[in-house]
Amino acid sequence: MKRFPRFVMLQALVWCVLIVCSTLNVVSAKEAPTQPNMVVVLVDDLRWDEIGCMGHPFVRTPHIDRISREGARFRNAFCSTPLCSPVRACLLTGRYTHNHGIFDNINRSEHSHTLKTFPQELRKAGYATAYVGKWHMGNDDTARPGFDHWVSMKGQGTSFDPTLNINGKRIQIKGHTTDVLNQKVNEFVKAQGETPFCLYIAHKALHPELTQRDDGSITDPSAAKFMPAKRHEKLYSDDAIPRRLNVVDTLEGKRALKRSVAGLPPLSQKTGTSDEVIRDRLRMLAGIDEGVGSLCKLLESQGKLDDTVFVFTSDHGYWYGEHGLSVERRLPYEEGIRVPLLVRYPPLIKAGTLIDEFAVSVDLAPTMLDLAHVKTDQTYDGRSLVPLLKGEHPADWRQSFLVEYNSDTVFPRLVKMGYTAVRTPRWKYIQFNELDGMNELYDVQHDPYEMQNLINDPAAKETVKQLQAELKQLMKD
Numbered sequence: 001m002k003r004f005p006r007f008v009m010l011q012a013l014v015w016c017v018l019i020v021c022s023t024l025n026v027v028s029a030k031e032a033p034t035q036p037n038m039v040v041v042l043v044d045d046l047r048w049d050e051i052g053c054m055g056h057p058f059v060r061t062p063h064i065d066r067i068s069r070e071g072a073r074f075r076n077a078f079c080s081t082p083l084c085s086p087v088r089a090c091l092l093t094g095r096y097t098h099n100h101g102i103f104d105n106i107n108r109s110e111h112s113h114t115l116k117t118f119p120q121e122l123r124k125a126g127y128a129t130a131y132v133g134k135w136h137m138g139n140d141d142t143a144r145p146g147f148d149h150w151v152s153m154k155g156q157g158t159s160f161d162p163t164l165n166i167n168g169k170r171i172q173i174k175g176h177t178t179d180v181l182n183q184k185v186n187e188f189v190k191a192q193g194e195t196p197f198c199l200y201i202a203h204k205a206l207h208p209e210l211t212q213r214d215d216g217s218i219t220d221p222s223a224a225k226f227m228p229a230k231r232h233e234k235l236y237s238d239d240a241i242p243r244r245l246n247v248v249d250t251l252e253g254k255r256a257l258k259r260s261v262a263g264l265p266p267l268s269q270k271t272g273t274s275d276e277v278i279r280d281r282l283r284m285l286a287g288i289d290e291g292v293g294s295l296c297k298l299l300e301s302q303g304k305l306d307d308t309v310f311v312f313t314s315d316h317g318y319w320y321g322e323h324g325l326s327v328e329r330r331l332p333y334e335e336g337i338r339v340p341l342l343v344r345y346p347p348l349i350k351a352g353t354l355i356d357e358f359a360v361s362v363d364l365a366p367t368m369l370d371l372a373h374v375k376t377d378q379t380y381d382g383r384s385l386v387p388l389l390k391g392e393h394p395a396d397w398r399q400s401f402l403v404e405y406n407s408d409t410v411f412p413r414l415v416k417m418g419y420t421a422v423r424t425p426r427w428k429y430i431q432f433n434e435l436d437g438m439n440e441l442y443d444v445q446h447d448p449y450e451m452q453n454l455i456n457d458p459a460a461k462e463t464v465k466q467l468q469a470e471l472k473q474l475m476k477d
Contacts, residue, residue, distance in 0.1 A: 035372055036345065037308040038122065038198040039295070040364070042091065043288055044084065044134065044207040045329070046314035048077065048338040050285065058239040059282050063293030064342070067312050071344030072353035072389055078423065080361045081404055082316035082329050082336040085137045087361050088202070091315070092117040094365030094380035096402060098475065102137055103406045109138030113145065116378055118365035120146030122198045125374045130188045133181050133202030141165040151184045153177075157204045159227035176229035177204045178284065182291030186298055198368070201291075205284040206318070208327075224327050228283030235283045241275045244335070246449035247321040253453030255438040257323060261413050272321020281318070306346045309371050311364070314339040322449075328411045332403045332421040332430055333450050345371070348389055355388045358423075360401045381477070400424045402474040407434065422471040429467035441467070 048054055052061045053068035081087045081097045089095070089102035093115050100115060102108050112135070119129045123146050130149035134157050135141070142165060143150035151166050162180055163172045173180045185201055208224035228235070247269060251258050257267055265271060292312065299305040317336045319325035329336055341359055343349060348371070362382030369376060370384035387394050400422050407418035418433040428450070430440040441455040441464060454460045 033196070033307045033347075035125070035127070035196040036347075037196050037299075037304060038127070038311075038368055038372065039299075039308055040198075040200045040311045040313070040368075041288070041292060042088075042133070042200070042202045043285070043312075043314045044203055044205060045281075045316065045318045046206055046285070046340060047317040047320075047335060048314075048340050050282065051340055053342070054340060057242055058236060059285065061285065061289045063289050063296060064312055066296065067292070067310055067342040067344045070346070070351045071310070071342060072349045072355055074341040074343075074355045074357075074359045074388075076356055077313070077339050077341035077359040078337045078361070078401060078403070079314075079316040079339050080402060082332065083405060084207075084315055086406075087315045088136060089115055090361040091313075091364045092119070092200075094118065094362050094378070094382045096362060096381045097404050097406070099381060104408045105136075105410065106408065107138035107140075109140030112137035112140070115144070117144075117146055118368050119198050119200060121369055121374055121376045121378065122372055123148065125372065126195065127372070128192060128195050128197040130197065130199045131202070132184050132188065132199070134204050134207075135202065141170075143168065149188055151181070151188075153204070156207060159204065159209050162204070176287060178287035178291065179229060182287070182294060185291065185295055189295065189298055189302075196372075203288055203291075205288055206281045226277060226280035226284055228280055229287050232283040232286045235286055236279050239279075241278050241320070243320060244322055244449060246323055246333075246451055247272055249323045249449070249451050251323060252451075253455070254323065254440065256417055256432060256435050256440075257413075259413075264413055267324030267413075269321060269324065271324045271326060273319055273326040277326075278320060308345070309368070310344040311368075312340065312342040313364070315361075328414055330405050330411070330414055331417070332405070332419065332423075332428070334444070334448070337403055337423075343385075343389060345389070348386070350391060353389070353391060357388055357393070357397050358399075358401055359385055359388070360398075400470050400474065402471070420471055420475060422467050422474060424467070424470070427463060427467055429464065429471065431468070431471060 050056060051064050052059055053065040053073060079087050080090045083105060085105045086097040086102050089100045093100045097103060101111055123129045129147050131147045132151040135152045139155040141152045141154045151164055153162050153164055157177060159177055161172060161174050162177045163170055181203060208226045251267060296305060299308055316329060317338055319335055322335045360382060363385050366380045366382050367385040370386045403421040405419055407416050409415060416434040419430050421430040426445040428442045428444050432438050439455050440453045441460055442450045
């Protein structure tokens with residue numbers, strides 16, 4: 001029998017391995033769906049640093065963390081308006097607040113029926129679309145255009161025993177609202193066949209229980225109470241709440257926040273958020289994490305998880321007492337505008353990807369359509385995040401973004417505090433619409449806690465001019 005030299009056999013083995021790997025790559029590419037399923041989990045008022053994968057010292061969010069571990073985590077994701085109704089429209093439409101017309105939290109139900117959303121475009125392309133949760137652009141709980149399946153509630157909803165509009169029929173269901181919504185999510189997924197679906201989940205949590213008028217305004221914001229499920233009421237009872245250094249901010253230079261407001265105490269450490277309120281927020285998050293876990297488990301059992309784009313994010317942040325603030329969201333300091341953004345989709349995203357480029361709420365809509373390979377004639381203020389998810393670093397990626405807020409009368413301290421703001425890698429400039437001489441400038445690179453307003457620093461004069469020009473351009477674009 002003829003014997004082949006060892007190096008010839010080794011060379012043949014290498015070629016066999018290369019051929020097999022090449023074949024596997026072809027098979028993998030063929031298996032990646034052209035129209036992946038889409039899941040968006042939107043949490044209300046969740047700060048970027050309230051989940052385990054973002055470094056929280058004790059909170060347990062294993063299922064949310066899985067999305068990060070097996071996908072991508074954005075370390076610089078921000079909302080475009082730190083207020084519920086406007087930013088929800090930003091996420092769905094890909095447009096800034098001044099372009100989509102949902103300016104505040106008052107009852108804009110009628111206008112919200114006219115929004116051009118990315119699920120509408122996916123539906124045109126053959127997707128089955130579902131909305132489950134809090135719509136919160138007014139009190140109207142009826143279905144919006146573009147959704148085949150609709151499960152929602154009036155206004156803010158309630159933390160327990162919610163009354164849901166399920167495809168036009170109102171039903172009260174017993175239980176914690178987070179659990180009820182998680183159940184409805186799984187029911188929808190179980191009913192799906194081979195048609196690709198887009199499932200948008202908008203949780204009531206972590207929003208507090210509030211009393212709301214018919215016009216959408218709040219009767220007493222200071223009475224806000226966070227209500228977790230009964231089984232989570234004792235979670236984290238012995239854990240010390242982390243605080244950022246700016247809870248001791250003297251507000252020197254923040255003339256807008258130092259204004260005297262009738263009936264309200266000056267901002268200080270005493271006016272900040274209590275430890276127990278923060279614990280109740282994190283306790284509410286536990287139910288959301290369980291829902292993420294059960295949904296992933298269900299998709300996995302169906303063989304669909306890796307064919308699903310899974311997005312986890314928030315509408316805006318919340319105050320732990322930074323700058324003396326508590327329930328008064330809306331302001332453009334980091335704790336109010338930074339949000340978590342996690343995306344899992346194995347055919348495209350390498351596990352454990354970290355992304356430092358700016359991502360903004362208005363990017364969600366164009367990103368989802370790009371991932372679904374859906375073309376549209378709609379225009380967007382945001383841009384697709386797909387290049388970043390692929391691990392690319394486009395040279396022309398944004399170096400600034402817009403944050404805007406229109407004043408309302410819900411919180412007396414924030415009356416006339418409407419603003420536009422621009423954030424760059426180094427600077428944040430806040431320009432108030434109605435308050436003269438109270439603008440703010442922060443070097444967030446050297447002052448990450450935003451405690452030193454440099455607006456009147458002669459050395460910053462040219463920087464202010466440049467940022468004013470950038471802000472004007474962002475509003476124009």
